[in-house]
Amino acid sequence: MGDLFPKPPRQRPRILMHVIDAGYADRDKTIVKCKCKKCGYVSDWLVVDTITEAKRGLPCPKCHPS
Numbered sequence: 001m002g003d004l005f006p007k008p009p010r011q012r013p014r015i016l017m018h019v020i021d022a023g024y025a026d027r028d029k030t031i032v033k034c035k036c037k038k039c040g041y042v043s044d045w046l047v048v049d050t051i052t053e054a055k056r057g058l059p060c061p062k063c064h065p066s
């Protein structure tokens, strides 16, 4: 068997924040607050499409400096 997946040039595990609070703004916007388990960063209120989507996890800006 050959290497189906040669080593990626750089492995970047995504650190995801989890939702700690959720609400609505401007009547039709869903907003969530997220916290990173790894570094403890707590986000501001973020506008998301759906809470379900946010619960999949949002990348932590502290653990992923761009």
Ligand SMILES: [Zn+2]
Pocket (backbone or CB within 6 Å): 015, 036, 037, 038, 039, 040, 041, 060, 061, 062, 063
């Ligand atoms: Zn983090």
